[in-house]
Structure formats: C-alpha cells, structure tokens
Amino acid sequence: KNQVEQSPQSLIILEGKNCTLQCNYTVSPFSNLRWYKQDTGRGPVSLTIMTFSENTKSNGRYTATLDADTKQSSLHITASQLSDSASYICVVVYNNDMRFGAGTRLTVKP
C-alpha cells in the first residue's frame, strides 16, 4: 500500500478558478512534507517544504497546509493560470528516505 495517497488523480478547472489538492500519508516518523510541480517530460520542481511544526506555507499563488495530527496536507492554488497545468506531487520525508505520492494531474483550460 502506497504510504502517500493523493487525490484527486486528475482535475480540470477553468482559468482563474481556485483548486485544492489533497495528500494523506501514513509514513512515520515524519521529518517534512514537500509539494513539487512537474511539467510533462520534465523533472519535479519544489514548491513548498513544511516541517512538523509548520501548518501553512505560501509560495505566491500556492498555499500548502499541514495537519500532522491527521497526517493530511493540501495544496491550494489561487487564481489558476494556464501555466499551472502540470502534475503536483506530494513527498513525505522520514529518516533519510522520501516517499512519493502518485501525483494529481491538473489541467487548466481557458
């Protein structure tokens, strides 16, 4: 069973709309949680990193939240743009290892 579950698997929204992506994890002990953006055919690029004590972090139009008690994280994208179309990957770091979610494929349409 994958220790990092993301939902939805895919999402289509109109340009300018907001959306929220979910990440649930079971890995323990937890060091930090990261959200990456991956354009098709490219390597992932880091958006946010949150440690156990942080419950929200923003990077421009991207805001990540973390509830370490329920082991849930979300990535909220505000005022979406066509360039936001990509896969968004949740990564949980524990000990010296990283566990990856399968990603959410976001498509922003004009």
Add this chain to the structure above:
Amino acid sequence: DGGITQSPKYLFRKEGQNVTLSCEQNLNHDAMYWYRQDPGQGLRLIYYSQIVNDFQKGDIAEGYSVSREKKESFPLTVTSAQKNPTAFYLCASKRGTGGAGTEAFFGQGTRLTVV
C-alpha cells in the same frame, strides 16, 4: 549555473542491450538518487548514494547498476536483465542525508524506450 543535469533526454534501447544514463551535479551535494517514474505511479527508488564509492539498493534495484566514483556523478546502467525498462528516469541530489529541511533537486529526466 548550479544544477543537476541528466543526459540524454531521450534514449532508445534494443532488446538485450545495456544502456547508461548520465547524471551530473555541481551543487556539491553528498547524496544522489535514481528514480523510475511510470504513468499513474509515484516515483520509485532504484539506487541511492550518500557518499563517494558507496551506494545502496532502493526498492526496485533489480536489472540496474550504478557507480559513484566522483561526488559529482552518479550514472545508472539499465542492463538487459531489466525486463521492462521503458520509463521516465529521474536523478536527484540532496545536500546531506538528513531529512529535515534539506531539499532535493531533480534533473530534467531521461525517457528510455525499448525498440
């Protein structure tokens, strides 16, 4: 520019042939990783290295081999023993082996196709 570079971007392999994917970083990072990405699945760890001349198997090491003769380089060889090698391969590096706060940087990936 500092960064992590993978080459080639696209690679085609014939049945029974070994191929080597290159990964170079000039970030002075100690740890380097190879992942395989298949559609609808999370990245899966093939091999990782925390220090020169040392490397460890990941979750799906069978059919792959690596070397770490230099800090900057971590090439991955896909051998003929890997029965389903068609995938997108990603290399990553990290400053240290500690988890907290140390960000991983990824290369742009190599798409390997068996023909």
